[in-house]
Amino acid sequence: MTSSSPPLLPPRPAPPSARRSWRGALRQELFATPLDGVISVLLLAALLAAGVGFWHWAFRQAQWAVIQANTTLFAVGRYPLPQQWRLWLLVALAAVTTGASWGLLRSHPRADRSGTLWPFNDLVAIAVLAFLAAWLPAALKLPVPLQLRWWAITALLLVLRGVAGQWGGLVPRRLLRFLPLFWPALYLFGMVLIAGGLGVPRVPPSEWGGLLLTLLMASFAILLSFPIGIVVALGRRSSLPLLRWSSVLYIEFIRGAPLITLLFLGQNILGYMLPGGWAPDRVWRAAWVLTFFCGAYLAEAVRAGLAAVPVGQLEAARSLGLSMPQALRHVVLPQALQIALPATVGQFISLLQDTTLLSLIGLLELLGTARTVMANPEFLGKNAEVYLTLAVLFWCCCAALGLGSRALELRLNPSHSPT
Amino acid sequence: MAASPLMIEARGVQKWYPNGFHALRGVDLSVSRGEVVVIMGPSGSGKSTFIRTFNALEDFQEGTITIDGIALSNDLRNIDAIRCDTGMVFQQFNLFPHLTVLENLSLAPVVVRKRRRAEVEAQALGLLERVGIAEQAGKYPGQLSGGQQQRVAIARSLCMEPRILLFDEPTSALDPEMVGEVLEVMRALAADGMTMVVVTHEIGFAREVAHRVVLMSEGQIVEAAAPTTFFTNPQHERSRQFLAQIL
Numbered sequence A: 001m002t003s004s005s006p007p008l009l010p011p012r013p014a015p016p017s018a019r020r021s022w023r024g025a026l027r028q029e030l031f032a033t034p035l036d037g038v039i040s041v042l043l044l045a046a047l048l049a050a051g052v053g054f055w056h057w058a059f060r061q062a063q064w065a066v067i068q069a070n071t072t073l074f075a076v077g078r079y080p081l082p083q084q085w086r087l088w089l090l091v092a093l094a095a096v097t098t099g100a101s102w103g104l105l106r107s108h109p110r111a112d113r114s115g116t117l118w119p120f121n122d123l124v125a126i127a128v129l130a131f132l133a134a135w136l137p138a139a140l141k142l143p144v145p146l147q148l149r150w151w152a153i154t155a156l157l158l159v160l161r162g163v164a165g166q167w168g169g170l171v172p173r174r175l176l177r178f179l180p181l182f183w184p185a186l187y188l189f190g191m192v193l194i195a196g197g198l199g200v201p202r203v204p205p206s207e208w209g210g211l212l213l214t215l216l217m218a219s220f221a222i223l224l225s226f227p228i229g230i231v232v233a234l235g236r237r238s239s240l241p242l243l244r245w246s247s248v249l250y251i252e253f254i255r256g257a258p259l260i261t262l263l264f265l266g267q268n269i270l271g272y273m274l275p276g277g278w279a280p281d282r283v284w285r286a287a288w289v290l291t292f293f294c295g296a297y298l299a300e301a302v303r304a305g306l307a308a309v310p311v312g313q314l315e316a317a318r319s320l321g322l323s324m325p326q327a328l329r330h331v332v333l334p335q336a337l338q339i340a341l342p343a344t345v346g347q348f349i350s351l352l353q354d355t356t357l358l359s360l361i362g363l364l365e366l367l368g369t370a371r372t373v374m375a376n377p378e379f380l381g382k383n384a385e386v387y388l389t390l391a392v393l394f395w396c397c398c399a400a401l402g403l404g405s406r407a408l409e410l411r412l413n414p415s416h417s418p419t
Numbered sequence B: 001m002a003a004s005p006l007m008i009e010a011r012g013v014q015k016w017y018p019n020g021f022h023a024l025r026g027v028d029l030s031v032s033r034g035e036v037v038v039i040m041g042p043s044g045s046g047k048s049t050f051i052r053t054f055n056a057l058e059d060f061q062e063g064t065i066t067i068d069g070i071a072l073s074n075d076l077r078n079i080d081a082i083r084c085d086t087g088m089v090f091q092q093f094n095l096f097p098h099l100t101v102l103e104n105l106s107l108a109p110v111v112v113r114k115r116r117r118a119e120v121e122a123q124a125l126g127l128l129e130r131v132g133i134a135e136q137a138g139k140y141p142g143q144l145s146g147g148q149q150q151r152v153a154i155a156r157s158l159c160m161e162p163r164i165l166l167f168d169e170p171t172s173a174l175d176p177e178m179v180g181e182v183l184e185v186m187r188a189l190a191a192d193g194m195t196m197v198v199v200t201h202e203i204g205f206a207r208e209v210a211h212r213v214v215l216m217s218e219g220q221i222v223e224a225a226a227p228t229t230f231f232t233n234p235q236h237e238r239s240r241q242f243l244a245q246i247l
């Protein structure tokens, strides 16, 4: 209040030095000291040499005919040709659902954020998708009608992304809460399409293979192990001793044994443990083993999440009159699952890779298919091409999972401020 | 006054923690409708334990507690009914960080009382107005200052239209310049006739707002008196020691 106190200063923009040019940044990051410079140059040279060598091998020496001749086998195994329209329909539906969900998410940014309709990340994703659609079917030498189908499916996805993004704002926010339900519904419908039933001719699991079988096994285990993990994690903290002990027993039994032994064990004894119709053949038995395996690890992830939610949250919910199930459902679990999300997705990613073990019990998923292809005398010595393809396929699936979970994490994180 | 003016009646409450610690040693307290009782006492004297028994966040082994005519027993339905009627404000706010301010307020009325969301949100906005932060309704708790968070917590309790409000050191986690805005809200509630039990060390609030000040020590009530008597002419040696420390 005294006249001698200095006036408060208004903010002013940062000086240019704080906003570095990319060239200045490069110099500072890579060549700050002579030693930094030497290390940078050596590393760059090594990367360059490896890159050039790889490029030379992949586009000069490698003979991709082994892949081009077997695309169907790698994609769906021995799924009967006349029935494959069902899989195309499923892919198209998945593209529609993906495009619509993606667009709707963008047209409904979180209440406390502005959000843009076409963020940079989306543009990159669209560019990558468009490039893949244009290049991959041709590179794989697919017949022209199939190439056209892939173009159409990609176009469908992108158009729906655009439409849902542009006009999705008309859908009230309350209905948006049901959006996640579309995915399990699509999944169930997809199961009917793949396996048959409800008037669609049956295709027995022994005829599924390749990427189809891999994705089917992984997604089945992911979807079912999630609720199992939550229930077991809650059971482990329950006040009922019997429930607590059986949860601990389950977790420790599964985590104490390597997956491969469980898979072999499952082939032999699961038939006695589950009701008859549930594990009718080898494929379903393996699926259940994967599910219970992943469930035990998820339970530990969720337990860590539950432990990280302060007790005050439960007390606040209870003192507002919420019952225990209501408090768990609305207050504790959402926070616990959010904390457990990175560990959960890590678990899903390793599950996806663990599906390769199924080849050891004789299932023709991606690795099993690859091994039959490599055993074919016509393609002898083409192991590198096949394994590289497999690695890239798995890498793409895992990257998709990782990117998706990262986006979800950002959207859920309340303290993340918009940029 | 109504037929049963007593909102809280605690008789001979004894509480042992599972480790055997005797936290409440025969506590008696009656709180009438519209009364504001401030509980003071040194750290570890059992203040939190005591008011947390009122809405069954803590159990007790002996004695009786009656809340607005309903006896606190192990009957779960009683406990749920009592929790709906007693709001609690915590030292650490305990807002739900994954929900917006408006969702924090409307969760319990929608989930527990099964009221329509639109109607609850209108009421919630009114309450936010009353505690002076209507413009923050769409934000998440992490984006608010401590004082604002505590005012949201008070509004959240009020949204269930409780007949009793319990406060456990509501201003102890706040920076000094935010204490005033929270006490202001509590003053207004007291003036509106809300029955309140407040654990606090805010002497000014106790002097001006409380009808009765209660001093706890080692799990017992040492002295209960009107604020003027309590602060100027305490009867017990322990009260004098305690006041000497905090005044």
Ligand SMILES: Nc1ncnc2c1ncn2[C@@H]1O[C@H](COP(=O)(O)OP(=O)(O)OP(=O)(O)O)[C@@H](O)[C@H]1O
Pocket: B017, B018, B019, B021, B023, B041, B042, B043, B044, B045, B046, B047, B048, B049, B050
């Ligand atoms: N879960 C528990 N198990 C065992 N002892 C406990 C437990 N919680 C509290 N106590 C003990 O009970 C006594 C009373 O605790 P309480 O939290 O009620 O004190 P308080 O008066 O609220 O203190 P403060 O002013 O520090 O909040 C303390 O001595 C404390 O150590």
Ligand SMILES: [Mg+2]
Pocket: B047, B048, B049, B168, B169
């Ligand atoms: Mg306390």
